[in-house]
Amino acid sequence: MSSAHEYAHAHAARFEQQLNDLLRIPSVSTLPEHAADVQRAAQWLAEDMRRIGLQNVQLPQQSGYLPLVYGEWLGAGEDAPTVLSYCHYDVQPAEMADGWESNPFEPVEREGKVYARGAVDSKSHVIAQLKAVESLLAAGDCPVNLKLLFEGEEESGSDHIFAYVAQHGAALRADAIVVSDGSLPAPDQPVLVYGLRGIISMELTVTGPQRDLHSGHYGGNVHNPIQALAEMIAQLHDANGTVTVPGFYEDVRAVSPEEHALLNANLAQAEQEWRKLTGAPQPWGEAEYTLLERSSARPTLEINGIAGGFYGQGFKTVLPAKATAKISCRLVPDQDPQRIFEQVRDYLAQIAPPTVTIELQLLESGAPGVLFERDSAAMRAAEVAYTRSWGKAPLFTREGGSIPVASSFQQQLDGEIVLMSFGYKGGGAHGPNEYVILDMFHKGIATAITFCQELAATHRP
């Protein structure tokens, strides 16, 4: 065991306390009323970066109210490799009313798990990376140069980090780029994620009459906008679950036989986990693809929410004036977000009945899907690091979620990208009673330490 690992071991309890300290700050990036909390979390991180010996610690201005936090240590010398680690410290909203059993911003520990908003997505990753760096520096023999970049608006669309990465390519230069977020399919099964889906989000508004009407007067001769919306939504997939938008799949890469084998190496276990974690009666979706392919290598169109009319207590015989739906698409590599938006918009215009008017608005600029090189020095170092820390070799897999900045790292920087996930997929990210398994948090710290050591040991300047 290296002295960095020994240090991490000796300070494990304090690392957990620091995780709790960060979890107590409600850094919700999607709600403007939490902007000051996001600021506070950024200051907390910057302070800890300074304390552990990082230099040039700053909250770069470009990021406005939801700051990026940057710090570096370049003491390993020019011949040593440089590692850029990225995590996000902002979180999704959480309220007791969503079904939390305890205050989402007052972490509680039960049976080796810490429950709090952001526990698994993604403050345990932030602290794991930060404490790995602390351990490497404290041991006095850190073999890599380090750059840490923490984002405060990943959950709200990553509005500012793209420009930052584009403008600071030279300062962010690294041999390996660690994107630390995401999850493992089972607590004891590490994975190396080599692909993420992209995303676009839209809002569809269907308008009928100029104002809400009495359904006794007009029911039967005015097309109800909620019904029209439902009729349109029902046409966006066929009975197989395939998206019907013309051109939607035209740039989608086929799953090669090699990748099919790789992605499905763990299919039986994944199907079991699927049953346990979703609680849904049975799987759905494109019959010609496996469960895992449907949620990683295939694009989707999803209705995230639908609103309109009266849904208070009792009833109201109203014929509403409008109805809206939030729609998002998960995208795979080569699908262009803007082009997909246009295809969806044109198709909706085509199927909209003449009895209503519609408008489709793009809610954020979107991000494309990404695939990382599987055969890189960084991937091999990560493979060694996971194998040692988890006692089990990682499987290669693609994930269905999105980390918008991943595509800009790939386009703007030339380091080898590795996704480092330490959380469990069942940890309830974005939902109530989110938790992190502490054992995985500590294995994560060990993995991040070994990764740097292994990268340095195999690096050829």
Ligand code: BES
């Ligand atoms: N941690 C997730 C991304 C993720 C999810 C990676 C599942 C791998 C597997 C991240 O914090 C997230 O939730 N991203 C959003 C991005 C969106 C708000 C632009 C997502 O995927 O919905």
Ligand code: ZN
């Ligand atoms: Zn998230």
